[in-house]
Amino acid sequence: MKTIIVFGSFVGNTETMAGYIREGLRQEGIECEMRDVMDVNAELLNDFDLLILGSPTYEPKMIQEDMLPFYDQLASMKLSGRRGAAFGPGDSAWPDFCTAVEMLEERMRECGIEMLIESHMVDGIVEEHEDETLDWARRLARAALKG
Ligand SMILES: Cc1cc2nc3c(=O)[nH]c(=O)nc-3n(C[C@H](O)[C@H](O)[C@H](O)COP(=O)(O)O)c2cc1C
Incomplete structure (x- = not known):
């Protein structure tokens, strides 16, 4: 299963969460790519x-500035058959x-992506939520592997 995490992060907290999620997926046997939204074009998602x-x-009610071009591009994409999840x-x-x-999450659904589990939102210092973020990623991996 080709898997990618794309994140936008101004100060680094979303990137830290992305790292925990990559590790949680790895623990369940899913390897993934991790990319900063600044370095990718949304078309890349077609390959995953x-x-x-x-x-x-x-x-x-605003997407972070770095994410905006990617978010806008998503609006015209069809990604049915893909599955996913959102976090921040x-x-x-x-x-x-x-x-x-x-x-x-809403935009992902509009593209036809099947959302596998609830979005993961962390309040405050992300390092204090490492365990629950790992746990969320492991649940996501198990849902993805179930079929
Ligand atoms: C100026 C400013 C405005 C913020 N506004 C919100 C907000 O409206 N809602 C929210 O949940 N968090 C808000 N936050 C908290 C950030 O989302 C949080 O610090 C996050 O961890 C930053 O992620 P990053 O390090 O990946 O950029 C705000 C933070 C700052 C500094």
């Missing part, structure tokens, strides 16, 4: 079966917690 996308939230860090001290993750 399992698509895991991550974004932080910096403005209520946020901070509940802000009024709109992790809304970029919700937007990403």
